Amino acid sequence: MKAYVFPGQGAQFSGMGKELYDSSEKAKDLFELANDILGFRISDIMFNGTAEELKETKVTQPAVFLHSVILASESEDFQPDMVAGHSLGELSALVANKTLSFEDGLKLVAKRAYAMQKACEQNPSTMAAILGLDDQTVVDICAGIETEVVVAANYNCPGQLVISGTNKGIEIACEKMKEAGAKRALPLQVGGAFHSPLMEPARAELEEAIKNTTFKTPSCPVYQNVNALPSSDISEIQNNLIAQLTAPVRWTQSVQRMVADGATTFIECGPGKVLQGLVKKINRPSEVKSI
Known part of the structure; x- marks a missing residue:
């Protein structure tokens, strides 16, 4: 069984996504749609921005999300049996398994980024x-x-x-x-105390946005950070996504559960290879690779 995993904040790098943009009209259209939704040309920052510019939370989170979901959409044999994402990556996973549309996923990521940035400034x-x-x-x-x-x-x-x-x-x-x-x-050089009680203002803000977003029945289970368990229930997925901001990311437990449930191949979808390294340290499945 194939498990597709999606990275979170910290995987970004200057030039990310440019090859996709240049080689695919479909990818180019999605990047341009993202620029319109966000209200600024995030593609320009992704392709040519400095490390400092890419580190801004309002840029980092949508940038990693875009690279991940567009990469998945370009993969001809993208047929996951299960998905999971590390922190922010959980939203990428929910677009990949069709729980969220591309547009709604990006809007939630942008809302999440701004809410977390605000919480960091408050505390x-x-x-x-x-x-x-x-x-x-x-x-x-x-x-x-x-x-x-x-x-x-x-x-x-x-x-x-x-x-x-x-x-x-x-x-x-x-x-x-x-x-x-x-x-x-x-x-760590981060903006604040992510996945802690200090993110409560962001959790409350994101809760309203999640409750007002359309979630559809997923094409395969998502293993969520909060409890490391598979879910295909829309209400459960929403509640776990809301709780995620103030709860720990149980990545070790998620990978262990996916292996126990039959995952033999882990495929990282997004910038970098951080998750591949973590998966190998948690459990040695038959195959670990990236798209």
Whole structure:
């Protein structure tokens, strides 16, 4: 069985999508449609922008989404048995399995990006990657910091967990992680504490947009970040998508469940190869590749 997986924020690079734009009229039309929907020429930033320009949340999220879904639409043998996406990538996955239209998916991504940016400005915060500790130790250390908000945010693979919280909380947590034997406790260059309670203003804003968007029965199950379980139920998919902004990304558990449910081939669809690397560290299926 084939599992298609879609990357999230951080996979962007200058020049992304240009080859698609230049080689396919269909891809070109979708990029131009995206420029019209967003109200600015995101294609120009994707193809020629600097790393700094691409790092802006309002650019990064739709850029990664566009590269991913247009790549999927160009693939002649795109026939997933299951899909999943890392954080933002979950919206790409929902377009790929026909739960969302291209236009509605992009509008939700844009809304999500602006809402998260606003939440970051309201609550200055950050994230850090913790390497070399087991998940429970990381969770326990976070729970022990009672004066600040610090939580596990991304269960990326065994021995690699990203934490999220206030600037002071992350600083305290990183020291405690090192004392507990972490190989590295590295603050990340991100806009804020994604997938933490500090994203509550964004979650509330996105909830309204999701509830007012048309969701259709998917062509195959989506394994969602919040619970790492497959779903084809529209109401369940919506609720999990809303909860995702303040809940951790359970990527390790999602891949494990997809393998248990029969996935033998994982195909990454989007910029970069980050998810391929994570899948190989979580479980060694028969084949891991990209489109």
